[in-house]
Amino acid sequence: MSTLPTLTTPLSVGVLGFGGLGQAAARVLAPKRDMRLVAAADGKGYIYDPAGLDADTCISAYAKTGTLGTIETGGVLSHQSIQDLIEAAPQVQGYFLALPNLPNTFMASVAKQFIASGWKGVLVDAMKRTSAVEQMIELRDDLAKAGITYMTGCGATPGLLTAAAALAAQSYAEIHSVKITFGVGIANWEAYRATIREDIAHMPGYDVDRARAMSDAEVAALLDTTNGLISLENMEHADDIMLELAGIVDRDRVTVGGVVDTRNAQKPLSTNVQVTGRTFEGKTSTHTFTLGDETSMAANVCGPAFGYLKAGIELHQRGIYGLFTAAEIMPKFVR
């Protein structure tokens, strides 16, 4: 068996969900040679073109009509858009699930659709919550049997920062703590409606249902009381279960918190992960991985997501199916 997998590029990939994250994903892929966006779906329709989709056309159509299904060449209106797209486009090798994290069972229900469809390929999510990733873990055997390689928790955090923590742990005999602190700056929160509600759901006194039921006006009113800042501590973030699964540290030693500024593109603090442990000589120390402030949430989520998608396609082509997390696999650079 040869060393380096020889993928036939460009890889044909799709994006499910076309909100802020899905649109950013389309823009990330636009200049790539290794990967071509050929399929995308939203709640009301989908588009498929094996020759490749034009990001601007898709984003413009979605902005005007609320769905990709209205695009003349290749667009199809559908209320079961994911199901229909899977059937229409069996050649797609992998999908980035840029879907809302809410309801908490949504991503697992989409995975079940793929399992039931008979499609074989790679799925990547950028889910945040521990309980959502736990649902995927339960599907592990079903995914493996279906010939699907599923990469879970592969965005920024969990994702890039979880992987950095897994790497940093290598210097230590024992890990005392993994502390993830993120800063997010969004000039215009209305572009990330779902994401902001997910953040609000982590605030004291809120939960997923309450946050999801809020109108835009209610969200705006809440943000007025905090000067646009959402401060979060001890969030339910799947970094914990992912690092525990990888055998690195018990989940209760992994903490995630941060500050989201919904009125400023500049980050309120530099996103970082600190891994503290004891070396084999008995010294206690801390490795730190810090993201540059100029990198956006979209860049830090979509880049890793497609990097894990590429790594997943290599695994899939070797016949390795089932469930993997960002803490186990090195993402591959998509050129």
Place this chain on the structure above:
Amino acid sequence: MSTLPTLTTPLSVGVLGFGGLGQAAARVLAPKRDMRLVAAADGKGYIYDPAGLDADTCISAYAKTGTLGTIETGGVLSHQSIQDLIEAAPQVQGYFLALPNLPNTFMASVAKQFIASGWKGVLVDAMKRTSAVEQMIELRDDLAKAGITYMTGCGATPGLLTAAAALAAQSYAEIHSVKITFGVGIANWEAYRATIREDIAHMPGYDVDRARAMSDAEVAALLDTTNGLISLENMEHADDIMLELAGIVDRDRVTVGGVVDTRNAQKPLSTNVQVTGRTFEGKTSTHTFTLGDETSMAANVCGPAFGYLKAGIELHQRGIYGLFTAAEIMPKFVR
């Protein structure tokens, strides 16, 4: 195929070379449940015991007699110790090659011994020089045919920091530069004679042959002129070819430099890697991964080396052979 490889632990592993690095490797493994040190070799002998070696016994014997071959239970004196150990211990699943990097062809010659022997398993090196890793790349097909999974450049740098750079690259559409700066503090350089000569070989006016030919007195005299500091810039370090092979960045955009203090255990600066790139939105930014000052060179080399050895054994058990670098594979945590 199931998701998570089920390795039968403890894995039986060996260490080739028993200088400072090999002895540290024995100490790193001592408390592990996942991995058991069962074999070790130096230039004059080897020891093999499937029940496990005692690190203190090995280190003490080596200090007293200059070889592990003098240990009563299991020690064998031999002038072809590696060859003899391979034959005596076919059950060993993987070796960390904690051998001197010099001469520059030495590691490749050891790999060829393994290829010729018929042994199948995993080899990990922590080599530094680009030209040494290039020799391993030439052996790629031979390694694959022999059923050997070889992990090259899997120490600290290259290794941990190369992997961190590969991860950090995920946020960017294009990488402008990868800059690795290390600080090493060694209270007593005589414990790392080979490593220090490798560093001196990078100094202006020195090369591998000249550094290697220096007596301890000559090394001491040189260090007297620099107050014990070895400052290095634009070093030939394999991080460059490893990141290029992974498709992340051209090798000429990867620079490695640092300062070694041979008279102080405290690091003269914090070892770090900075990855600068352009995001898909056109922003330029820098991610930084910084090692805690209290982590020693030995911790940052041996930890990753065994993490990659564990990952390599998982690959090997899936029938994946050949050559891999630290930039391609996520090391696994050894408990």
